[in-house]
Amino acid sequence: MKKNIVKISxxxxxxxxxxxxxxxFVLPTIPPNDEIAPGMVLIAAILNGFLFAFIGSxxxxxxxxxxx
Numbered sequence: 001m002k003k004n005i006v007k008i009s010x011x012x013x014x015x016x017x018x019x020x021x022x023x024x025f026v027l028p029t030i031p032p033n034d035e036i037a038p039g040m041v042l043i044a045a046i047l048n049g050f051l052f053a054f055i056g057s058x059x060x061x062x063x064x065x066x067x068x
Contacts, residue, residue: 006056014052018045 022041030036 006060007053010056011049011053013049015045015049017052018048 019041022045
């Protein structure tokens, strides 16, 4: 479990960060009568979470290789 903590925290950070940025910056600019696809927003958030998990994994491998 100790190996995967960086991947899990990166995924959660990426997912939550995307949803927060979407709510704060994008959602207020959309008129209330327009429809947005909530499924696409969720898929984009999950993909962003996977991206952050991948970056966290790369950082963890680099630091493990450098023995920091």
